[in-house]
Amino acid sequence: MIHELTNIVAKNLLNHLRETKTDALRFRHIVQELARLLAYEALGSQKPQPRQIKTWQGKFSFDFLNEEELVFVAILRAGLPMIEAVAALFPEASSGFLAMKRDEKTHQSVLYYDRIPPCEGKTVVIVDPMVATGGSLSDAVALIKTKNPKNIISLNLIGSPEGLAVVEQKHPDIALYIAQIDEKLNDQMFILPGLGDAGDRAYNTPQ
Numbered sequence: 001m002i003h004e005l006t007n008i009v010a011k012n013l014l015n016h017l018r019e020t021k022t023d024a025l026r027f028r029h030i031v032q033e034l035a036r037l038l039a040y041e042a043l044g045s046q047k048p049q050p051r052q053i054k055t056w057q058g059k060f061s062f063d064f065l066n067e068e069e070l071v072f073v074a075i076l077r078a079g080l081p082m083i084e085a086v087a088a089l090f091p092e093a094s095s096g097f098l099a100m101k102r103d104e105k106t107h108q109s110v111l112y113y114d115r116i117p118p119c120e121g122k123t124v125v126i127v128d129p130m131v132a133t134g135g136s137l138s139d140a141v142a143l144i145k146t147k148n149p150k151n152i153i154s155l156n157l158i159g160s161p162e163g164l165a166v167v168e169q170k171h172p173d174i175a176l177y178i179a180q181i182d183e184k185l186n187d188q189m190f191i192l193p194g195l196g197d198a199g200d201r202a203y204n205t206p207q
Contacts, residue, residue, distance in 0.1 A: 001168055001172055001173075001174060001175055001176055002164055002168060002176045002178065002181075003041065003042075003175065003176065003177045003178070004178050004179075004180070004181050005037065005038070005041065005177070005178070005179045005180075007037065009037070010034060010037050010179050010180075011179075011180065013030050013033055013034050013037075013179075014030075014034065014157060014158065014179050014180050014195075016030055017030050017031070017157070017195045017201075018193065018194075018195045020196075022201075024201065024202060024203060024204040027201050027202050028081040028202050031081040031082055031085075031129060031157065031198070031202065032081050032082065032084060032085035033085070034082075034157055034179050035081070035082035035083075035085040035086055035127060035155060036085050036086070036089060037179070038155040038156075038157075038177045038178075038179065039085075039086050039089060039125075039155065041177050042125065042153050042155060042175065042177040043065065043070075043125075043153075046065055046123070048063035048064060048065055049063065049064055049065075049066050050062065050063055050064075051063075051064045065090070067090040067091070067092035067093045068092050068093065068094075069121075069122045069123055069150075070090055070093035070094070070122065070123055070125060071093065071094045071095070071096060071116070071117060071118075071119050071122050071123070071124045071125070071149070072086050072087060072090075072093055072094070072095045072096070072124075072125050072127060073095070073096040073097065073098060073116055073124060073125070073126050073127070073140070073144065074095070074096075074097050074098070074126075074127050074128070075098050075099075075100055075126065075127070075128040075136060075137075075140055076097055076098065076099040076100070076113070076199075077099075077199040077202070077203065078128065078129045078130065078197075078198040078199035078202060079127045079128045079129065080202070081202055082127035082128070082129065082155065082157075083095055083097075083127050086125065086127060086155075094117040094118075095117070096115055096116035096117050097113065097115045097116070098111065098113065098114055098115075098116070098140055098143070099111070099112050099113030099114075100112070100136045100139065100140065109135045109136040109139050111139065111143070114143070116143075116144065116147065118147070119144060119147040119148065119149040120147060120148040120149065121148070121149070121150050122149055122150055123149065123150055123151050123152075123153065124144050124147075124149040124151075124152050124153070125152075125153045125154075125155060126140055126141070126144070126152065126153070126154045126155065127154075127155045127156075128140070128154070128155075128156055129156065129157040129158065129198040130156070130157065130158055130159065130191065130194075130198050131156050131158070131159030131160065131163040131164055131167065131176075131178070132159070132160055132163050132185060132189055132190060132191050133160075133162070133163050133166065133185065133189050134159075134160075134162070134163035134164065134165070134166030134167045134170075135163075135166070137154060137156075137163075137167050138166060138167050138170045138171060141154070141167070141170070141171045141174055142170075142171075145171075151173075151174070151175070152171075152173075152174040152175075153174065153175045153176075153177065154167075154174060154175070154176040154177070155177050155178075156176065156177070156178045156179070157178070157179045157180065157198070158178070158179065158180045158181075158182055158191060158194065158195060159178050159180075159181055159182065159191070160181075160182055160183075160184060160185045160191045160192075161181060161182075161183075161184065162184065162185050163185070163191075164176070164178075164181065182194060
């Protein structure tokens with residue numbers, strides 16, 4: 001269920017995210033580029049539908065993805081640059097948002113905002129840069145499953161083996177596409193070597 005990108009272009013972009021000199025604007029730009037690469041991989045096997053369109057030489061039938069069957073769900077805040085990128089690729093798709101905050105004492109995720117459009121019979125694509133403990137992503141998947149989607153895909157930039165194992169154990173039926181699986185979690189449950197707090201770095205939030 002876990003697919004790690006091997007493309008050197010993706011690895012190059014991700015390693016620029018690790019650099020402390022990468023400012024917020026470039027950080028968001030790189031996150032968006034990686035989101036597009038992940039979307040290409042994750043949705044490349046979706047079944048196309050023929051549709052007749054008007055071209056400069058008259059009407060022809062071509063294959064298109066059924067964008068209306070896609071629902072993108074961002075986990076706030078860090079998922080915002082990712083959803084902006086994929087929503088631009090598929091403008092007819094719907095978008096939803098989940099706000100989840102990690103309790104710094106228990107390291108458990110706490111949901112405090114849920115705005116997800118109808119998902120029944122659709123492909124739901126979750127976008128979230130980091131999979132640390134796997135708690136937030138697992139909780140998001142569990143919530144989305146109550147809405148009866150056709151299938152669930154997760155797009156992530158970086159994750160720990162421990163967090164990915166949690167997601168795989170709880171939700172082996174989803175597909176997860178990730179740019180990089182890092183070494184481990186530290187005692188504070190942060191990914192090593194990681195890249196810091198993606199939300200803070202994307203939006204210049206003081207530490």
